[in-house]
Amino acid sequence: MSMQRIDARPPVRLFWLQSGGCGGCSLSALGAENPDLVTTMEAANIEVLWHPSLSEASGREVVSLMERLESGEEPLDILCLEGSVMCGPNGSGKFHILSGTGRPMMDWIRALAEKARYVVAVGSCAAFGGITAAGDNHVEAVGLSYEGRKPGGLLGGDFLSSGGLPVINIAGCPIHPGWLCETLHQIAAGTYNETDVDEWARPLSYTMHLVHHGCARNEFYEYKASAERLCDQGCMMENLGCKGTQARADCNMRAWNGAGSCLDGGYPCINCTAPEFEEPGHDFLRTPKVAGIPVGLPTDMPKAWFVALASLSKAATPARLKENATAEMLTVPPSDKGKTRS
Amino acid sequence: MTRLIVGPFNRVEGDLEVRIDCADGSVQNAEVVSPLYRGFERILLGKPPLDALVYAPRICGICSVSQSVAAARALASAIGVSVPRNGELAINLVHATENVADHLTHFYLFFMPDFAREIYRSEPWYEDIRERFTATRGTAVETVLPARAQFMHIMGILAGKWPHTLSIQPGGSTRAAAPGEAARLAVILKAFRRFLERQLFGDQLERVAALENEEALVSWAGERAPEHSDFRRFLNLSAALDLARLGPSSGNYLSYGGYHLEDTSLFGHGTWRNGQANAFDPGDVAEDLVSSWYKTDGPEPPASGTTEPDAEKTSAYSWCKAPRLGGEIMETGALARQLINGHPLVRDLVSRHGGSVHTRVVARVLEIALVVMAMERWVAALEPGGHFITHGDMPSRAEGIGLTEAARGSLGHWISIENGQISNYQIIAPTTWNFSPRDKDGVAGPLEQALIGAPVRKGETDPVSVQHIVRSFDPCLVCTVH
Ligand code: SF4
Ligand code: SF4
Numbered sequence: 094m095s096m097q098r099i100d101a102r103p104p105v106r107l108f109w110l111q112s113g114g115c116g117g118c119s120l121s122a123l124g125a126e127n128p129d130l131v132t133t134m135e136a137a138n139i140e141v142l143w144h145p146s147l148s149e150a151s152g153r154e155v156v157s158l159m160e161r162l163e164s165g166e167e168p169l170d171i172l173c174l175e176g177s178v179m180c181g182p183n184g185s186g187k188f189h190i191l192s193g194t195g196r197p198m199m200d201w202i203r204a205l206a207e208k209a210r211y212v213v214a215v216g217s218c219a220a221f222g223g224i225t226a227a228g229d230n231h232v233e234a235v236g237l238s239y240e241g242r243k244p245g246g247l248l249g250g251d252f253l254s255s256g257g258l259p260v261i262n263i264a265g266c267p268i269h270p271g272w273l274c275e276t277l278h279q280i281a282a283g284t285y286n287e288t289d290v291d292e293w294a295r296p297l298s299y300t301m302h303l304v305h306h307g308c309a310r311n312e313f314y315e316y317k318a319s320a321e322r323l324c325d326q327g328c329m330m331e332n333l334g335c336k337g338t339q340a341r342a343d344c345n346m347r348a349w350n351g352a353g354s355c356l357d358g359g360y361p362c363i364n365c366t367a368p369e370f371e372e373p374g375h376d377f378l379r380t381p382k383v384a385g386i387p388v389g390l391p392t393d394m395p396k397a398w399f400v401a402l403a404s405l406s407k408a409a410t411p412a413r414l415k416e417n418a419t420a421e422m423l424t425v426p427p428s429d430k431g432k433t434r435s
Numbered sequence: 436m437t438r439l440i441v442g443p444f445n446r447v448e449g450d451l452e453v454r455i456d457c458a459d460g461s462v463q464n465a466e467v468v469s470p471l472y473r474g475f476e477r478i479l480l481g482k483p484p485l486d487a488l489v490y491a492p493r494i495c496g497i498c499s500v501s502q503s504v505a506a507a508r509a510l511a512s513a514i515g516v517s518v519p520r521n522g523e524l525a526i527n528l529v530h531a532t533e534n535v536a537d538h539l540t541h542f543y544l545f546f547m548p549d550f551a552r553e554i555y556r557s558e559p560w561y562e563d564i565r566e567r568f569t570a571t572r573g574t575a576v577e578t579v580l581p582a583r584a585q586f587m588h589i590m591g592i593l594a595g596k597w598p599h600t601l602s603i604q605p606g607g608s609t610r611a612a613a614p615g616e617a618a619r620l621a622v623i624l625k626a627f628r629r630f631l632e633r634q635l636f637g638d639q640l641e642r643v644a645a646l647e648n649e650e651a652l653v654s655w656a657g658e659r660a661p662e663h664s665d666f667r668r669f670l671n672l673s674a675a676l677d678l679a680r681l682g683p684s685s686g687n688y689l690s691y692g693g694y695h696l697e698d699t700s701l702f703g704h705g706t707w708r709n710g711q712a713n714a715f716d717p718g719d720v721a722e723d724l725v726s727s728w729y730k731t732d733g734p735e736p737p738a739s740g741t742t743e744p745d746a747e748k749t750s751a752y753s754w755c756k757a758p759r760l761g762g763e764i765m766e767t768g769a770l771a772r773q774l775i776n777g778h779p780l781v782r783d784l785v786s787r788h789g790g791s792v793h794t795r796v797v798a799r800v801l802e803i804a805l806v807v808m809a810m811e812r813w814v815a816a817l818e819p820g821g822h823f824i825t826h827g828d829m830p831s832r833a834e835g836i837g838l839t840e841a842a843r844g845s846l847g848h849w850i851s852i853e854n855g856q857i858s859n860y861q862i863i864a865p866t867t868w869n870f871s872p873r874d875k876d877g878v879a880g881p882l883e884q885a886l887i888g889a890p891v892r893k894g895e896t897d898p899v900s901v902q903h904i905v906r907s908f909d910p911c912l913v914c915t916v917h
């Protein structure tokens with residue numbers, strides 16, 4: 094990627110690897126706006142040494158660059174991994190041999206992570222194993238420093254890169270381009286430290302928020318005016334499995350693709366920034382309940398209060414919300430008292 | 436004979452290795468290797484059927500909507516539900532946005548940068564191409580990235596987010612468009628059309644779509660200097676490098692057809708063999724596993740296919756299976772689609788030169804014009820206020836097939852449901868067809884065949900001709916090995 098020296102500091106050298114993922118985090122990043130991804134990297138003084146979908150270098154050239162980084166002949170500031178680490182079968186790493194090298198990708202990732210000043214897991218796959226670790230996980234997919242919720246993964250739960258930070262987990266499936274751009278920018282500026290991440294080493298800049306914050310369906314939530322089927326306009330927490338009240342991300346505060354969010358798209362949040370989101374233990378699109386009460390209540394709300402408030406607010410639901418909640422499109426507008434359409 | 440191992444291959448989706456044997460300055464034999472296995476077909480076993488819509492898109496970040504469409508169609512056929520017209524329009528729009536963005540990304544960011552390589556320094560067109568298309572630094576990048584991102588706002592409005600949207604369901608779309616939103620979609624399309632007409636084509640989409648044979652294409656290109664538009668730039672260098680002879684197709688093509696609307700579809704389905712259009716029967720599809728790292732050897736029809744990895748299998752060299760139609764290899768992609776759908780320009784090019792790097796790229800770029808014009812019609816046809824989804828109940832036992840076209844070709848999902856759970860799920864992606872390894876009869880896959888005869892210059896370790904041929908298929912390896 095282009096390197097334009099914007100100041101006297103030497104450029105921050107970034108290398109990007111992909112393993113057991115879908116490439117979606119890179120594709121999502123390509124959608125960065127205001128400015129675009131290439132300009133963002135320039136502004137951050139980041140020189141992308143290689144990115145598999147964007148760079149010119151191919152084959153031998155790349156392998157020899159990787160060898161120079163591994164031997165320490167050339168410095169590496171930021172290593173990004175997208176996709177899970179593929180450890181199978183039986184810990185051999187043979188499910189992903191890096192082409193042209195005959196060597197398991199797992200070994201390459203470990204070797205480069207040991208040299209990098211900062212290691213960044215891009216997406217839930219690289220952070221926790223993610224979707225590739227779903228089902229019986231016979232491929233032995235793990236994250237860089239987590240295996241699901243367990244610390245460990247490829248590098249070990251207490252891994253610190255030479256810059257003194259744990260693996261920075263920009264979790265999400267995929268990542269929002271903003272999450273990536275901001276985090277890389279801060280790392281490159283040398284201002285990033287351990288107070289910038291949460292308990293899963295995810296950037297607090299976006300996990301300080303809940304998906305619930307700013308959701309356009311908040312009024313429905315307040316009155317427990319619930320959607321019953323997909324495409325209904327009401328709150329999706331009660332029946333459709335939405336985890337927005339527990340999921341940590343700012344999806345409703347910063348638009349996806351300029352205009353939306355999962356919720357705006359009419360489907361529930363599946364908490365894709367969380368470890369083990371891929372195995373919720375129930376149908377994704379159905380809320381598990383005990384005695385009619387959703388099991389996954391808002392994180393910090395006492396259950397008795399929730400039940401009391403919910404029955405109260407249900408009793409007070411305005412007709413407008415009741416009707417709109419189960420409609421495909423908002424049909425009843427709010428009205429100004431005393432003013433009717435003439 | 437010298438053996439070259441080319442990889443890691445960048446600017447393709449996923450990891451790829453190509454092993455070639457060269458002699459006398461050209462490729463004599465090729466083996467195409469998919470070196471990654473992820474196991475989605477196993478992940479899906481035992482899951483609630485509708486959860487396939489969460490997992491399947493995540494097979495691939497570049498064609499996640501295509502995966503959704505295939506999964507939703509497989510589930511719809513299991514449920515027996517049909518989609519209301521508004522829902523079809525919304526799905527077509529979301530799907531088309533992905534496919535067009537994909538073609539655009541491929542042309543500008545993946546394919547063209549190879550012509551900006553040093554090896555072409557002495558060509559008369561080199562300076563202009565270098566300035567325009569150098570990876571990440573060319574002037575094209577700075578206009579293409581914002582244009583693509585703005586175009587993708589269609590996803591934000593109609594699908595919530597991309598990739599990995601959940602809005603496409605068996606019975607339609609979870610997102611009904613309001614009248615104001617239909618207007619916004621029209622505006623986004625207008626802006627995107629302007630970008631295409633100024634930068635990519637340098638002409639109206641209608642004129643490009645109406646080109647009916649090679650003569651018309653050549654004379655259209657000659658109306659302006661190559662620097663006038665990016666498509667003309669490509670046509671100019673393609674003629675200079677004789678890309679019409681590079682990477683020949685086998686002659687067999689397959690398309691499942693795409694963009695359904697009320698019992699018809701924008702692009703029809705079928706096969707094309709020896710210059711003839713034929714019907715397509717999904718019952719003829721089977722996957723051969725002799726050269727693939729799986730326990731069985733096949734051939735297996737996908738409805739009862741298996742996925743048991745065996746990394747030690749000595750006869751194998753790829754995680755890619757080898758799908759065959761009635762025992763034959765098939766090439767799939769925009770070229771196949773336009774050939775089968777009968778676009779006169781594509782039919783003429785193939786009748787003269789066969790399929791090749793040139794024809795594949797022309798078909799893909801042409802399709803951008805065709806599909807964007809269709810999108811404008813679909814937006815105009817939306818009826819906000821009407822239904823976008825039909826609800827249905829999942830039976831506890833059923834089978835389903837979901838066939839669609841992703842940007843890079845024919846995509847199929849086969850699902851079996853028992854006791855309310857997924858009991859089998861098989862996926863055949865476009866690149867699985869194109870990059871398949873040898874089958875039980877030793878027949879090489881389409882790319883393996885297309886590579887034979889590619890020129891290798893003295894001293895080249897990663898031959899540029901091989902790069903052009905591989906990328907002309909717009910491969911997606913993460914799909915292939917799911
Ligand atoms: S985290 Fe999700 S989007 Fe990113 S690589 Fe993994 S599957 Fe793809
Ligand atoms: S809304 Fe939930 S599922 Fe959707 S991207 Fe945000 S965190 Fe992930």
